[in-house]
Amino acid sequence: MSLLHLPPPSPSRLTSLRNSFSVITLNSLRVSSQRCRFNQSRLTLTPTASLTVDSHSPTTSSGRGSTEEGDSPKVLLEVRDLTAVIAESKAQILKGVNLVIREGEIHAIMGKNGSGKSTFSKVLVGHPDYEVTGGSAIFKGENLLDMDPEERSLFGLFMSFQSPIEIPGVSNMDFLNMAYNARMRKLGRKELGPIEFYEVISRKLDVVNMKIDFLNRNVNEGFSGGERKRNEILQLAVLGADLSVLDEIDSGLDVDALQDVAKAVNGLLTPKNSVLMITHYQRLLDYIRPNYIHIMDDGRIVKTGDISIAKVLEKEGYKAISSA
Amino acid sequence: MATVTFSPPFRFSPISSFPSKFRTRTRFIIPPLSSLTPRAALSDPFVLEIAQTLEDSVSTPSPSSLPPPPLQKLRDTSSESILSMSWPTRKDEPFRFIDTSFIKQSRIHPIPIPSPSSDLAGISSDTQFPSLVIVDGHIVPSASQLSGFPDGVYVGSISGISSEAIMEKVLQLVSDFHDGDLFWSLNGIGAPDVTVIFVPAGCQVEKPLHLRFYSREGGEIGSNYMPLSSPRVLVLVEKGGEIGIIEEYSGGDADKCYWANSVIQLALEEEAKIHHSYIQAQTASAAHIKWTFVRQESSSNYELVEISAGGKLSRHNLHVQQVGPDTITELSAFHLSVSDQTQDLHSRLVLDHPRGYSRQLHKSIVAHSSGQAVFDGNIKVNRYAQQTDAGQLTKNLLLEPRATVNVKPNLQIIADDVKCSHGAAISDLEEDQIFYFQARGIDLETTRKALVFAFGSEVVERLPYNSLKKKVQSHVKALLETTSGGAP
Ligand SMILES: Nc1ncnc2c1ncn2[C@@H]1O[C@H](COP(=O)(O)OP(=O)(O)O)[C@@H](O)[C@H]1O
Ligand SMILES: [Mg+2]
Numbered sequence: 001m002s003l004l005h006l007p008p009p010s011p012s013r014l015t016s017l018r019n020s021f022s023v024i025t026l027n028s029l030r031v032s033s034q035r036c037r038f039n040q041s042r043l044t045l046t047p048t049a050s051l052t053v054d055s056h057s058p059t060t061s062s063g064r065g066s067t068e069e070g071d072s073p074k075v076l077l078e079v080r081d082l083t084a085v086i087a088e089s090k091a092q093i094l095k096g097v098n099l100v101i102r103e104g105e106i107h108a109i110m111g112k113n114g115s116g117k118s119t120f121s122k123v124l125v126g127h128p129d130y131e132v133t134g135g136s137a138i139f140k141g142e143n144l145l146d147m148d149p150e151e152r153s154l155f156g157l158f159m160s161f162q163s164p165i166e167i168p169g170v171s172n173m174d175f176l177n178m179a180y181n182a183r184m185r186k187l188g189r190k191e192l193g194p195i196e197f198y199e200v201i202s203r204k205l206d207v208v209n210m211k212i213d214f215l216n217r218n219v220n221e222g223f224s225g226g227e228r229k230r231n232e233i234l235q236l237a238v239l240g241a242d243l244s245v246l247d248e249i250d251s252g253l254d255v256d257a258l259q260d261v262a263k264a265v266n267g268l269l270t271p272k273n274s275v276l277m278i279t280h281y282q283r284l285l286d287y288i289r290p291n292y293i294h295i296m297d298d299g300r301i302v303k304t305g306d307i308s309i310a311k312v313l314e315k316e317g318y319k320a321i322s323s324a
Numbered sequence: 325m326a327t328v329t330f331s332p333p334f335r336f337s338p339i340s341s342f343p344s345k346f347r348t349r350t351r352f353i354i355p356p357l358s359s360l361t362p363r364a365a366l367s368d369p370f371v372l373e374i375a376q377t378l379e380d381s382v383s384t385p386s387p388s389s390l391p392p393p394p395l396q397k398l399r400d401t402s403s404e405s406i407l408s409m410s411w412p413t414r415k416d417e418p419f420r421f422i423d424t425s426f427i428k429q430s431r432i433h434p435i436p437i438p439s440p441s442s443d444l445a446g447i448s449s450d451t452q453f454p455s456l457v458i459v460d461g462h463i464v465p466s467a468s469q470l471s472g473f474p475d476g477v478y479v480g481s482i483s484g485i486s487s488e489a490i491m492e493k494v495l496q497l498v499s500d501f502h503d504g505d506l507f508w509s510l511n512g513i514g515a516p517d518v519t520v521i522f523v524p525a526g527c528q529v530e531k532p533l534h535l536r537f538y539s540r541e542g543g544e545i546g547s548n549y550m551p552l553s554s555p556r557v558l559v560l561v562e563k564g565g566e567i568g569i570i571e572e573y574s575g576g577d578a579d580k581c582y583w584a585n586s587v588i589q590l591a592l593e594e595e596a597k598i599h600h601s602y603i604q605a606q607t608a609s610a611a612h613i614k615w616t617f618v619r620q621e622s623s624s625n626y627e628l629v630e631i632s633a634g635g636k637l638s639r640h641n642l643h644v645q646q647v648g649p650d651t652i653t654e655l656s657a658f659h660l661s662v663s664d665q666t667q668d669l670h671s672r673l674v675l676d677h678p679r680g681y682s683r684q685l686h687k688s689i690v691a692h693s694s695g696q697a698v699f700d701g702n703i704k705v706n707r708y709a710q711q712t713d714a715g716q717l718t719k720n721l722l723l724e725p726r727a728t729v730n731v732k733p734n735l736q737i738i739a740d741d742v743k744c745s746h747g748a749a750i751s752d753l754e755e756d757q758i759f760y761f762q763a764r765g766i767d768l769e770t771t772r773k774a775l776v777f778a779f780g781s782e783v784v785e786r787l788p789y790n791s792l793k794k795k796v797q798s799h800v801k802a803l804l805e806t807t808s809g810g811a812p
Pocket of ligand 2: 117118119162248
């Protein structure tokens with residue numbers, strides 16, 4: 001869509017702006033659900049999924065861990081040599097990412113602007129702007145890269161967007177209801193009408209400290225930066241997830257909002273589910289303590305360590321780290 | 325996402341290249357030359373035949389019941405103007421994209437006044453507002469509910485006006501528009517009555533008036549029999565007065581064929597305010613042609629929200645004339661074509677005075693391979709209309725291969741100190757929005773349905789009454805359900 005802003009024409013001259021009729025006939029203006037993606041040959045791993053669901057959180061979690069008396073917890077996500085390009089320009093952004101996340105762990109990825117953090121999280125959830133060109137991503141024993149975005153979501157992977165977009169004309173309430181029902185359908189449970197759903201949702205609003213009229217507004221339309229982030233976390237609270245990827249959930253938040261969001265995320269943590277935070281700032285790590293910190297640079301994870309990395313970072317910047 | 329963006333060629337042309345619309349006219353002496361038939365000097369036999377049929381249908385049997393003077397004047401001037409007009413063809417620019425031949429090929433039969441005993445059960449009464457029911461162009465007082473208006477407000481037949489002052493004003497306004505086309509004139513000949521809504525100075529009418537136009541007569545499809553109704557309404561709001569008008573059209577039997585040729589005139593005096601909701605929900609085989617002529621005096625405020633989803637052929641001619649400075653005009657329209665149907669809006673906003681503010685939004689969804697939407701939106705900012713702020717935008721969503729939209733947003737600016745913008749977009753749904761739904765586990769079909777519905781919501785949400793909004797929303801939803809839902 002374009003808006004033409006017309007310069008004021010010079011005095012006493014007639015400006016006739018007249019475009020001829022344009023006939024547009026739709027031939028192939030359709031959105032395909034999937035772009036061509038790099039297809040990983042299917043792995044022989046089959047999930048030993050017995051659905052165990054607690055009555056509050058509708059996460060589609062498999063009964064992982066229950067069969068193994070574990071030394072170390074089960075691997076939840078295993079990414080090997082993942083490479084990806086921008087679908088349109090074929091410019092390579094991810095240049096071989098390796099990452100293993102186990103159940104119950106909190107990880108953080110830090111790195112300079114433009115190092116590929118958001119790209120990595122969007123590739124994990126199957127964003128059509130990117131094409132995977134190599135490597136693998138196994139989530140709960142299944143090949144993530146074989147799944148449609150909505151399957152990934154229903155399988156327990158959640159990503160909060162760095163910049164959640166507006167959906168004019170769709171109320172927050174309706175959107176959450178649709179997402180919730182999609183999950184219920186997947187679990188073979190009863191879908192809820194607007195009134196029953198209202199019950200469910202009104203309880204969750206406290207989690208992110210939001211007022212009820214938040215639900216009547218259109219999704220993210222006219223929301224402040226902070227409201228958008230809270231809205232992402234509200235969605236997470238309603239849908240649940242085995243792995244939540246939180247892309248800069250802290251940016252643009254004042255301290256109060258940051259505390260609210262951090263509290264909400266901490267409240268959702270269990271020994272089974274995991275969080276992957278992406279952040280620039282040390283301060284989020286004060287509220288949500290990660291077990292591991294990874295530094296991303298130019299499409300790769302170049303260093304992994306514990307919280308002490310963040311300290312070095314703060315003192316000496318990314319240079320010190322990537323050259324180490 | 326595929327977006328086609330229109331960058332109109334900026335053509336600078338001398339004033340003289342304008343058509344002859346600017347010359348002065350001598351009223352009634354020379355029949356005005358219709359803009360649509362520059363070539364027609366001779367009368368069109370078909371047009372004369374309809375005109376004759378219409379004239380016969382309204383002629384009074386006894387001279388004792390002569391029509392009130394304004395109605396007589398309307399009929400006379402309309403009859404006169406029709407002499408130079410011919411039935412439009414696709415060669416006439418304003419009718420390039422619509423096919424009126426199926427009307428021409430039918431036997432046109434003006435619908436007489438319904439007998440008082442006739443069954444009006446089909447007309448639902450689900451409105452919470454004062455309402456006036458107009459069946460096939462005739463007011464049905466027994467089905468109307470008009471209590472609760474403040475003193476001095478008049479709603480009803482032109483024949484019922486007792487105030488000479490009001491009658492005089494009506495006389496002035498009733499044929500005060502010279503840019504009408506054949507259909508404007510045919511309505512003027514065939515209108516059995518003029519429904520007059522009068523709001524006196526300073527009177528703010530709290531509840532909106534719901535005008536419920538109902539088409540009951542219909543011909544069997546293929547029978548060649550086309551009943552015609554010619555409802556006509558005149559709304560006059562005096563200085564500082566205020567009213568909401570809901571103009572709603574619906575029909576009875578879904579598979580009947582009829583033609584509604586309607587006119588509404590709205591005159592806003594200084595500081596008057598009208599919120600006009602126009603809902604066109606005619607049945608799928610109907611022809612619906614309507615004129616809306618708005619005359620805005622200084623500091624008046626006119627807002628129109630149109631939702632057109634019915635009819636096989638729907639044409640809305642909207643003409644807004646500014647006759648004083650500081651006017652506010654807000655026009656929004658949502659058109660929906662879910663079958664083999666055409667939704668056409670031809671609008672013209674003429675700004676002749678300083679500091680006018682106008683916004684126009686047109687949106688259409690075409691969800692059928694032989695469906696069509698047409699928008700020709702002209703905004704004319706004349707020499708004295710300095711500091712005008714005018715914006716125009718059309719957005720169109722095509723959901724089927726071969727679905728068609730023809731849009732022509734256009735601005736003509738003569739004044740030099742103005743702020744104007746316009747734009748047009750034809751698109752599919754936004755890919756980023758689709759992904760947001762998918763990322764939350766929502767399947768593609770549900771997503772598309774929600775987004776298609778949301779596209780129209782931007783306009784529907786502007787309807788000022790919740791009950792009406794809900795009703796329209798569920799109607800739109802139901803219509804979209806009948807299509808493949810835009811499913812992949
Ligand atoms: N959809 C896209 N189109 C074009 N360039 C992109 C797109 N997504 C990412 N990029 C580019 O890829 C690089 C990595 O971006 P991003 O993943 O957003 O980095 P980070 O989140 O670490 O700041 C940047 O140079 C960015 O401009
Ligand atoms: Mg980023």
